[in-house]
Amino acid sequence: MTAPATAWQRRAALPLRVELVRQLSQWRVLAAAAVLLALPVIVRVAFALGGAQPSDTGTDLATLAQSSGGSFAAFVLLVSGGYLVTIVTAVLFGDLIAGEASRSTLKYLLAIPVPRLRLLGVKAIAAAIVLLAALTGMAVVALLVGVLSYGPGGMQVPNGPRLDGGETLLRLALTTLVTPFGLLWAAALGLLLSVLTSSPLAAAGGVVVVAIVSTTLDQVEALKDFRLWLPTHWAFSYQQFLLQPIDLKPVAEAFASGLAWVVVLGPIAAWWFHRKDITG
C-alpha cells in the first residue's frame, strides 16, 4: 500500500512514442501532414489539366518542372516552401497544448503526472518529428510522381546547369533538411500561442497572421536592414540548394534567425506554461 520506489517510478511519464501516437490520432495533424504528401500529386494534376507543354525557349519554372523527374521534385519543394509549410507548422505546433486543453485531456495528462516542462518538450519534439516526416515524405512522393511522369532525369537548375541523378538527390535532401530552419520561428510562436490559448485554431491563425504581415513588410525595400529582423526574412533560404551557385550565407542566417526566435519565444512559453493554472 505504501508503494515503495520501484523501477517504473523512475521511468519518465509520457514516452515520446506515446505522444506521437496521440498526435497522429488527431485528424487535424493528419490533415496537415496529408496536405504536404498530396501536394506533388495536386501539382501533377494541375500540370495535366493546365496542358502546359514544354516549350523550346521557356524558362518559366512550371515549364522547367516538366522537363524531368528531378526538376518536378525541385519545383514541388520550391512552391511548398512559402506559406504552405508555414501553415502546416502553425497547425502542428499551435495544436500542442491548446488542442489538449480544448479536448479537456490536458488536465488528465498533467495529473498522471507528466511534469509540465517535460510535457511541453515531448510534445514539441513529437511535432517536429511529424513535420520532418511530412516534409521528407513530400520530397519522396514528389520524386516518385516526377520520375513516373517525366522520366528519371536529374534536375535542371533554373538558369543553371542540369544536374545528374546523385547530385539531384543530394540537393533535394539538403533542401528538405534546411527547410525547417525557416520554420523555427513559426514553431516557437505556435508553441507560445498554444500555451496562451485553449483554441488551437487561434494559435495557428496567430502564426499565419504574423507570417503574412512579416512577408508583406519584407517587401518594403525602404526598411533596409531592419527587414533582417523579420521572422520570414530568411524563409526562402532553403531555395539555395535548388539554385546554382549555392550560397550558404542565407542558410546560416536563416538558422541563426530561427534559433534567435526559439531562444526568445521558447522560454516564454515554458515559463508561462509552468506557472499557469490549468482550468477547464
Next chain:
Amino acid sequence: MARRRSRTGVLRVVAVVAAILVALTAMIAAPAAAGTAAASPPRSRFVEVPDVPGGTGTIRIDTDLYLPARTPAPAVLLAHGFGQHKRSLAPEAERLQAEGYVVLAYSARGFGRSTGRIGLDSLDGEVPDARALVDVLARTPQVERQSGDPVVGVVGGSYGGALALMLGATDRRIDAVVAGITWNDLAQALDPVSYGWIRGDGQPQRLFKEAWAARLFGSGARDSADPCSRFTARLCALYERLVAGGSLTDADLALLRNSSPSSVLDDMTAPTLLLQGLQDSLFSLGQADANRRQLRRAGVTVQVDWFDGGHDGDGVAGTERATDEFLATTLQQQAYPGQRFRYAVPAAATSFAEQHTLSRYPGTRGRVRPARVPLEGAEQTVVNPPGGQPASVTSLPGISADSDVGRAASELLAPRNPAGQAARFVSAPLGAAVVLAGSSFVRVRVTPVTRTAQDVVLFGQLTARTGSASRALPGGVAPIRVRVPADGATVNVVLPSTTWRFAQGDRVVLTLRTTDGQFAGSTTPAAFRISAASPILLPRITTAATAASVSAPGRAVTDRILVLLAIVLVLLLAAVVAGLVRRGRARRAEATGARPGDDGEPAPPLRVQGVRKRFRSGFVAVDDVSFTVERGQVVGLLGENGAGKTTTMRMILGLTRPDSGAIEAFGAPVAPGSPVLRRIGCFVEGPGFLPHLSGRANLRLFWAATGRPRRDAHLEEVLAIADLGPAIRRRVGGYSQGMRQRLAIAQAMLGLPDLLVLDEPTNGLDPPQIVALRGVLRRYAEGGRSVVVSSHLLGEVERTCTHLVVLSHGRVVAAGGVGEVVGSAEQLMLTVNDPTGAVAVLRRLPVDAVELTVEDTVRVRPGEVRTGAVLAALLDAGVEVAELRREQRLEDAFLDLVGAQEPAP
C-alpha cells in the same frame, strides 16, 4: 464559464500577435524616414581638365555626384557606353547609391554636355580625364579613406569598360574594376586578324568590321554638320581610310593601341571583374580572354562572367548582381575576391538556359578533351561575286540571334542568302549531348578553281540543327583571309568563342561563306573548292562538383549561431537540473511521509491545511479550507455550485497552485508534477478523451502515457466498472454524455490508485448506474484505499460517503463523519394526544428545538438527548405517544449551515 475562458485565451493570442506586429512596425519608423532621405538627387558640376596632358587648354567634363544615406562610403566612378552620357547612367547610379556608395557619373569628352573631342578612350584624353575625376573623389569628404587613399572602384560597360580597365591600370588609387562587354585591342575588335591561317604563312591579314565601325562613327558624329567633328582628327582620318578599303598602317595600329587596354593592363593592381556577353559580334569573348590573360600576368585577381547578353543582346543587363557582389567584397568589405568563372549557356530548341560557376577560368580552349565531331559533305565550290555583293546576312548588328526578332530575321534572310556563296558541312546526329564552351577548331581544304594563287576571304559560322530547325550559335562569324597557293592549302580555322548545348540527335553544321554583311569582303571575283579536312573539335568544360557554396557564412553569423546554440543548451540543462532537483526533493518528502510517524501511523492519503485560492478576477474561490482524508474513507465534498469544490480538487491534483496553505498526499507536498500524484486517480470537471480513438484505445494510451507497465493497469477490471459493452470498441466521439462519464471514472481507476478523486461523478448517470457506482466506490475504499467525491446532491453524498466536508462560498462549514454531520440534522416527529403538554415536557429537556407543527404533531431536534430519554420523559409525564418517526432532514440542515454563512451583501 468555459466560453469566457476560451475568449480570454484568444485575446491573449491577439495580444501576443499584436505585440510582435507592433515590435516589427516600431522598427519601421526610423529606417523609413532614413530611406526617404537616402534617395537624394545628384549634384551636377563641371570639372575642368586639360585638353591634352601637359597642355594649357582645358575642356569641361559634366559630372553628377550621388551621395548615399550613410557616409563616409566607398566611391564608384561610373563610365558610360558609346553614344551615351551621364544621365544614361542614372538608373545604375541610383542603384549603387542605394547600395551605399558615393557615385560619380560623368559624360566622357565629346559626349553629352562635356566638351572636347572623342579619342576612343585614349591614354592622352579620356584616361587622364578619369584620373582627374578620381582626384575630385579624393577631395570629396563623403568618400571613405584607407590610409589616406580614397576607396574607389570604377565601373563601365563597352566604351566605359575599356576606360575602367585603363584607368584601373594607370591609377593606383583604384581598388576595384568592373569592365563589361569591352575590348582588349581596338584594332582587333574593328579590324580583326584572320581567324584562319595556313601553317607557315607569314604576316596574318586583317578584315574590316565595316558594319560595326560605321555604326560607332555614325553615333559619334550625331548632331553635327561635319560627319567627323566630334572625333579627334587622327581617328577621323583612320576611319575614312578604312572605309575606303585601305588597311591599317603601323601608325594607325599605334593610334588604336593608345586606345586599348592591352597597352597598359600589365600594370594593373586592382581586382577586376570582366563581364563579357555571348551575344556580341562587336567585342567577342576572345577580347575578355585577352584581358584576363594580361591581368593574370599582372598578378591581380580576375573574375570572368560569360553572360547571355552583349552588344547584340541587352547590353550589360543582367549583370547587376555580379557587379554588386564584386563591389561589396572589394570596396565595402575590402576583402579579397576569389578567382571565379561563370558561364551561361543560352536556351536552345531542346534545352533550357543554364549557368555554371567554376572556381577556375579554363580559357577558350576548354578544359577537358574536346568533342571530335566528324563533318560530312562532299567538296563544294563557292564563288565570290564581283564587288562582294550581294553579301550574305548572318546576323544584324545589335540584334541578338537568340531574340524573337533576331530569329525571325535570320529565318527570313537565311534562305535568301546567295546559294553559290556558301559551303555547308553537316555532322551526323550527335550520339550524346555536348555542352560547347569556348572556341571550336576545324581544318578545311581550300583550292582555287583557276589553279592560281589567290587571296581567299571566307566567313565561318557554326549552326545547331535540331530536326529541320537551325539555330546559329551566338558569337558571330569567324572572318578568314588567307593567301592560298595554286594547288590549294589546308586552312586552320578557330571559330569565335561561344557556349551552346547540343542535345542528343542534334547536328553540328559548319558554314563557310564568301561574303558577310558585317565585313568589308573581297571585291575580286573568285571561285574555290572547299572540303572539310578534319573533324570539328568542340571545347568542353566539365563542371566540378556543383554542390559547393560560392561564399562561406561569415564569422558574424557562425558566432551568432554558436552563441544561440549555447543559450539553448544552457536553458535545456537548467530545465533538466531544476526538474531533477524538484523531483528528488519531492521523492524524499514522499519517502519520509510514507514512513510511520511518531504515533506509528503512516501519513494520511490527503491532508489539506488552510488552503486559499484567489483568482485573478479577485474572486476568492477557496478560503482557509482544511480537512483530512484517512485510509478507507469515502469523503464527500458537499457544496452548492461555486462553493469551491472543483477548485479544491484542482489544487489537490496540482493543476492549480494555492495562494497559501499546504496540501499533502501520503505525507508528500503536492505541487504541479509531484511524483506523489501517481498514487492519485482523478476525474475532474468532465471527461477528456481523444475523440477519434475507441474507449479501449483511449484507456490503453492513457495508461501508456504514465510510462508504467501494462499489467499494473488492471484494464479489464476497470473496463468492467465502466460497463460499456461493445461500445468500448467504438470511437469516443460517438459516445453519450453518460458513457463518457463512466469511461472517465474507469480511467481514474486505472492502476487502482490509493486515492481516487472524483468530481461530480454521478452527473449524467441514470439511477441504476448511480446505485452501481455507490457500490463500486464503497468497495473501492474497503480495501484501505480512499475516495474523495464532490457533489451538490446531499442525498447522494449521504448514501455514498463515510465522511463529509461541507463547503459554502469557499469555506468549510461542517466536517466529520456522516453520522456527526447528519446527526445534528436528525429530528423526531411525535404524534401525541396532548401536544401542548408534550411541548412543555420536552422544553425541560436539553434538546435543541421543540415545536408544534400540525394539530397533534410535535417536532423535536434532540441534539445530544437520546431518543429513549425523550420517550421516557413523555411517558413519565403521562403523554401518550401514538406514533414516532425519525427523520434526517439533511436538506434543511444543509440550508441552515449555508444560510449561517451567507455573506453580508
